[in-house]
Each structure stands twice: as structure tokens, then as C-alpha cells.
Amino acid sequence: LFPQRKVVTCDGTVTFPSFPFSGCVTDHGVIRVQGALYGRTDRETCSEGRPARQVANTRCSQRGAVDVLKRRCDGKKVCEFNSDVVRTSDPCRGTYKYLETNYTCFPAIRVIACEGSVAHLFCAKGQVIFVYGADYGRSDQTTCSYRRPASQVQNVSCSSFTSNTVVAERCNGKNNCTISATNSVLRDSCVGTYKYLEVAYICECKYPKGLFGNSL
Template sequence: MLHLSTTLVLAVTCVLLSSGVATETVLTCNIDTVHRLSCDNGVISVQAAMYGREDKDTCSEGRPQSQLANTACSQEGTTDILKKRCDGKRVCEVSVDVFGTPDPCVGISKYIQTKYTCLPAIHQVTCEHSLAHLQCDEGQVISIYGATYGRYDQTTCIYGRPASQIQKIDCSRHASSVADSCNGKNSCTIRASNSVFGDPCVGTYKYLELAYICEYPSTLLEETAVLDVVSTEKVITCSNSQNVQRLSCDIGVISVQAAMYGRADNETCSEGRPRSQLNNTECSQEGTADVLKKRCDGKRECELNLNVVQTSNPCPGITKYLETTYTCLPAIHFDTCEGSLAILQCDEGQVIVVYGADYGRRDKTTCIYKRPASQINRVNCSSPTGKVADSCNGKNSCTIRASNSVFGDACGGTYKYLEVAYICEYPGVTPQQLAKH
């Protein structure tokens, strides 16, 4: 696992905050579906959460007035429950059954609304029976954001483990003893074991997940460095029906600047090729950049087979390649599970600019909480959509439903999600100019 230094994490976060990353709001109307919080950079810090109803308009579509009448309906302790389950994690998925307390208003149509921020932190996962080692620079001390012990998924700490030991998930518990043992120390070692944390799921192989920062005693975190997270990358993939081109951003999201499918010189991808297949160096297919932008802009990673790009043959008999230049731009990136509302929000005076949006399913790890395997097995059925940009660009805030009725059904029978990346900018300022500040 890659661990960034605290200075680097803070610097990255300062840049992202200057690009409009602030408080996120997740609103889930269908309480039987998945409520998902996530952070691309840093970890979740729940600010407020409400399960109930506060007005007659939110999540009111198709509901009779009798189910909207009580606008002072909220369950006590919702924020505390979300904080215990989600603080310090990069991704947190829950459903209404986690609240486990009586219905706050029987007969009223309720919703879950959570406001959270993504705080800079060192995030660490330690498999059961191993030691978690927390270390700060000289003069700094540890401050724990959150820690849990147990198992939340079937992808972490699974190497060489039988299926029976990783099947049970959603059996983690808050590990407050990490903060008790490590807060205020320069370094700290703690064992990920049942003897320390108890056994929240007998027979399951568990792990300790924690997030912490390093800070100077009795001081607030300050902006300690300036880091330009905008970088330009170039990827070249030689033409072959089996070859895959992969674009990815560790920080921020992809913004394709240029793409060329064809041949611009006689050296690139020339190994083993006769000169006759290299002599046309002014060969390029029109529209290649548009294809790449539609598929990849706004994503953290994007993989595509060259067959997708080959809309024509710009030069028969010539060996071609795909060359893509892209940048990683700071952006607000989130996934909204099907049946929930995606809320895009900027600070006062700023407007939304959508980088990209997709609706469907691209993996087996997003929006899966308590979903049967049959609803998450089909992947690679996500389609780019311009409807988010059409609805939200230029607005200060925007709400759009992640549903088939809005985006169509990209994969019937599969539980889907809406993936969106956007920035907040002052009108008249370009994303590239904003990213430099």
C-alpha cells in the first residue's frame, strides 16, 4: 500500500479545496437501496445525517400528500451512527437497517440525507494477526480520525484465504482503543487481532482499517505546501485487436487533451514491421479525440480496447497506433447508487462544470451493499451520458436522479450507479486556469 506523507496529503487537499471540493451531500430516497459516501482523496468525516423528513418537496415524486405531511420527522442518533460506521473510511455503504431503532414517523415517506467532507489523512489497512505501525515526522503526533476492526467487503485481505473466511461482511466494529493507545504519540504499534478488539464475526478473517493525521501538538492543520496536481501524461498503444489502452489518475480525474489513431512518424511501434508499413506518417483518423473524451473524461481510470477506437481505417496497409495525451485535473468525483439523487453543489458565486458522467456498472465493488450477485455480476455496461452536463452546467447547485427513467437502462437486471465528476468555477474562468491556483 502506498502511503503519502502528511505534507503531501495536505498539499493535495489544499489544491483540491481551492477547486471547490468542500462539503458533499448524499440524498437517498429509496431507503431500501444503498446510501454511499466516498472520497477520492482523504477520508470521510460525517458532518450531519438525517433519517426522516424535513420538507414536503424532497423525495416526493409519486408520493401521496398523506406520506409527506409530517415535516418534523427525524430519528435521533443518525449522525452518530453514520460517524461510527463511516468516519475515517474512503468508501462507506449503508442501508436503513443500520439505524436499528424504531420508525420515527410511521406512514411517512422518509429519506436519508448525509453531509460529509473528505479530510486529508493517512489511510491504512492491516490484515488480522499483523501489526499496524503508525509513524509521524519528528515533532508531530498522531491524531486518529477513525478505526474499525472486522470485514466490510470480499476484496480486502483475501490472499490465500478460503471462501468460508471472507463470505461474511458488514461485521466490523468501531475500534476506539486505537485512539486510546495512539493519540498524542509520535509513533504507535498495535496488533490487528481478536485479543485486542474482540471478535465481531467468528470464523471470518478480519482486518483493521484506520485513518490518522500527523500534526504539531496544540496547533491546527495549516496549508504547508503548494502542489500542482495537474500533470500531463502520454500513453501509446500499438495497434492490435487484443491491446488495451489504460489511462489513470491517482489524484483528480482524466481530461483527454488529444488523441491520434494512425501514424505520425516512422519510429513509433515499428519493431518487426517492414518499411512499407511505416512510410505514411500523415495518417490519422478523424474524431479519435472525441471518442476518447466521451469514454474517459471525468473518470479516475479508463480502459478501452483499440477496436472501440477504430471507427475507420485511415491508411490501409500502414501499421497504426493510438497515442493519447491527457491531464489529471482536480475535481469532485462521486458515485450515486440507482434510486438515489445526485447532488452537485458549489460555493456561493461559483457554477458547476461537468467533466464527465456515466450511468451503468463498471465493476463489482461499487453500490453492492446487500445486493444479490445476479444484480452486480454484469460489468462493462456503463454508458457516457451528457444529460448531467445539460441539466447542471452553469448552475450553482443541481439535483438529478440516478435512474433508468432519466438515463435509460444500460444493462437490464443489473443494479446500476451514476458516476459524475465536476468542478466549481467562477464564471469566465477555465478549468485549466482554476487548476493552477
Template sequence: MPSCFKLSSALLLAAMCFLITEVVSAEQMTTCDSDRFVVHRLNCDYGVINVQQALYGRSSSLVCADGRPPQQLSNTQCERQGTTDELSSRCNGKKTCVVNTDAFRNPDPCFGTFKYLQTNFTCLPAITVVACEESLARLFCDVGQVISVYGADYGRRDQTTCIYKRPASQIQNVDCLRPTELVASRCNGKNSCTVAARNDVFGDPCGGTYKYLEVAYTCVYMDSYRVRLSAVLLLAATGLLLTAVSDSVDRVTTCDNNVWQVHRLYCDHGVINVTGSLYGRSNSLVCAEGKSHKRLANTKCSQQGTVDKVKTSCNGKKSCELGLSDFRTPDPCVGTFKYLQTNFTCLEAITVVTCEGSVAYLYCGMGHVITVYAADYGRRDQTTCSFRRAPRELKNVTCLQPTPLVAQMCNGRSSCSVAASNAVFKDPCKGTYKYLEISYACKSPEAHHQALL
């Protein structure tokens, strides 16, 4: 860690307070309740949502007033009770939250008044963890720090997370993610914590759907946790900690418990850059719960080629899912209980997605050249490049193939155009409507040359 962050306690607290206005800013979202399909959407580009206050009703005659008669705007003392608590329960700890205003209309707080939903919220710097069903979520902090959970949910809310080799029927229900207090009750105040993403722990919010556990948390110093810092000081502290660890290495560990185990890497900001990966065992304490000493004793167990395979699959992507079944053969150490552990950083990057039949444009400013991190052509979800496409053209989500062609065509140039077409990349999945994903950075010629070494 840079020496500038090795502050005394008093100086650290002063620095936290000084940084608060730069770290956390208040956001406000207002949605006019014009029809039954209106959606209220909160989003944090960085961090996770923390609802401060929410109003369904009317407190101003000027908000959502366009085209409305005066009698629908005059009551500015209209407020539905419990709105803040409901928004907090649904949205706190998430990067994005979508709520239909229909959920707040009954009982009507002021009949005849045209209403709106207005939410004030902040974006808290946070560590996010996603564990696929039957996997383990691992929360950990540096020495001297403890976990403070912002929010946790179990279920499913999209068709892109934890979908590795899953049939469409198991990822179709995207309205079953449920908030849970269990992670906070188990992990708050601990330096590290492991929680199983399983139905017997959280209950089953949607039978037949393959689920996942989402957790958002931060690491605070023990003294701060014990005395329950004020909300302002806590936000400033987490903001400073985020700055301090933004260049640190992330680590994901997945115990090889069953045949369906999924290893998931994710970057809140930027794209994945794998620095090391191990399938096997190098530590007798990792993934040791309930295992005999005999199965943990061999700490020299390593599958050859693991890091290259993980790099090929994940580098340059915002998120990446790998099945542990891809690493089991040949077994590097029969009788030893193994795990897949990956160290990675998140590189700042420009991402471009271009639908089939279109052209991807890569561009850097004067004095900088393109450095391609990764490029893939095909399809890995049913939402990207899906406008007016038949379901059969979106069904195959296991055909995104890495390609070196974009790097060969564009590296070292200030601008570059690449056609997203089968003629350029060949067709990895006939009958599927595809797209080209590219992640790249703009570097000085010297930095570009160094990056390629």
C-alpha cells in the first residue's frame, strides 16, 4: 500500500472527513406516475445504492406538473406511509434497482392528486460478491478491519448472471431475487466469512430457477465498527479505503464441491486482468470445512495450464464464468480436495459492443494508440443486440469466441474500424445473431510497447 495511506488514527479520521464531499454525492430520481407500466430506476455507476428518503405522493406543485389541471397539483401534503422503508428494502446494496410505481398505489394516499415517486439516494463505495447456487460466497477484509454488510439478495434478477451451461428454463424467471438479513447476521463484525448460496440456507424463492447470492459490503476498522461511526464518517471512511485499495489484487476462490460448480470473476470498474490462477491445493486451510486432514495434506497440488485457460476465457471482460469441470481432467492429485483460486486486477478500459452487420470504431486522442485487451465474436446472453430479433436467433448463449484479429488489426494505431461479420471472424454459431465485444485502452506509444512485452 502506498505510504501516503499509512496515517495515524487521528490523521486518518481527519482525511476521511475532508474527502466526504468528493466521495459521496446525493442523487435524486423522480418518476411521474403517468400509467400502470411506469418504472422507477435507481442506478450507481460506482458503488451501491443507499436510499436516504423516498416519497410517493406530492410535496411540490411544480414537479410532474406538465399538462395537469391545478386541482391535481394543489395538494402538496400527500405522502404514502412506508415508501422509504419499502425502497430501502428493495434497493439498498444494489448497483441497479428497478421498481414499478404500481407497487405504491394502494392504498391511494390522496385520491384525485397526480402523484410521483421521488427518491433521494447516495452511492456507497462497496465490495460486491456474487456466488452461484451451490457455491460459497467469501467475504474478507484486511488485518484490523471487519465486514459491514450493506445488503444481500438470493434468487435471480437477470438472464446474464450465473448462466454457464444452464438451460433457458432455469434462467427465465428474473423476478425472484429476495433480500435477506442472514448474511449480515452471520458476517458483520468478522474479519472473514463464508456463506453457502443454497436453498437450505435462504429458502427457495423460485423453484426450478438456478439462483445466485449477491452481497454488497465494505471493510471498516474494528474501532469504527465498535463505536458505530456516524453515517457521514462511515461514508467518508469507505471512500478513502476504496481509493487506497483500487489498485489492489482481487482474489476469488471456488471450492470444488460438485459437478456444477461455477467460478465467477467480476469487475465493478474496468475489465479483468488475471495475474495468477491455481486449480488444486496450495494451502491446507482454504476450502477445508468438513474435510478430513488426509484430503487437505497435499499442498503441492496444481493443474498445469490453469492460468493460461483462465486468462484466455476472462481477460478483457467485465465478468467471466468458468465451470470447474473444465479443470478436473486429468486429476492433478487424486484424493485431495481441490479448489480454483484466481488473482486478478481490474484494468481501466474502453468497451465497445457492435451488433452483427455493423462496424466497430476504436479511437484514441492525439499522442495515444490503441492497446486491445480482448475481443470476442458470437453471443453470451439474450439481451445484447436483441432488438426485433426472433427468439431462435438469441437462444444460443454459449458461442462467444475469443479472437486475436482485432488486436492484430488495431494495436498501435490511433484509430481503427472492424466489421462485425462472419466474413471477418467466421461463424461460431450458425442461425444465431451475433455481436463483437472489444475492450481496449489508449496508451502512449511507450506504454503500449511496454504492455505488449
């Protein structure tokens, strides 16, 4: 129903990093990361100009890459990153690596609440909330930036590891829900940065108990 897309970025240098662009701008939807690989599984991808020894190892992968990208991108319309975000260690020294991300665009309702305010999630009667993704942090310099000093909006790699779980646990299955976009509720993942809560959710039909029988 929703076609899967792929974006690949070769390992960049410190001077000229390569930024892939994942987005659902024309789909009126949000990103849902399905899979990710940082390493190498073939000799063709990102091989131009590289000696054979740097592309020979095709069993190279960094653990946890998909979890990092899901935290960073799920529920957003646009997500920019480079391979640095998943490079926690070198999974295979001497091999020239790349980051491959597979994602799908899902239609969803998006809500943004600046730090110190409240996000309101609600559905029509007979429907309940299902959270696709939530992040408390900052991924650009424009959202919730009005009258904020440059020092408070310059960190665009600010993301909370717990915000998605907190919002989902509080809101999933409810007809309406409010979440405070505060450090006390969602944790301060980057001190000194003015943050915002971004939530993507859908409204699902709530079926009365027993409608389809007592057994599944």
C-alpha cells in the first residue's frame, strides 16, 4: 500500500560531509524507518574511485543503526543526517562504508509544541490515538525559534531517547491526550538548547469489546 524508499550516503570526509535527504513532503505524510545499514554488503555501492581492498569486505555492518535512525526520523516529514549519527564505532577497519536507509511515508497528523507549552492530540468520537513517532529536541533552526538567541537554536542534532516511549505510553488507545513539552516530562537531552516536541499520530477506529467474539 505504501511503497518503500531507499536513500544511500557514502562515508563523507570531515571537510565535505554527505547529507542524504529523506522526506515525505509531497506525500502529506511522515517518515517511518523500516531498515538501516551502516557498513557494506556489496562491492558496487559507493565504490567509485576506491581501491579493491576497501570494498572487498561485504559482511560489514554496525549494530543499532536502525534504532538510531528511527529515533531521529520516525514521525517527521523531513529528516537530514549523515553517517556520523550511527557511527558509534568502526565495524570493519579499512573498509569504505555507506549508510543505507529504507523508509516508508505514512499519512499522519502532526503536532508541534514549543518547550514549556502543551501538545494536544485528539480524535473524532469512536476513534483512538496511535503514535507513529515523537521526538523532544531540535532538528532545525527555524521551528520554535521566535525571539530565541542563536545559541539556543544552533544545535540541530538534539534528540531525546525516551520521548517516543513516553508519548506512546500516555496517549495510545485514548480518544484525546495532552503532553507537556517540558524537561521534567521528556528529559533534557541537550542543556542550553530551546527544544520542541514533535508528534505524528493517526486516529484508529475503536471497536467495542466482543464485536468480533471473545477469541482471536
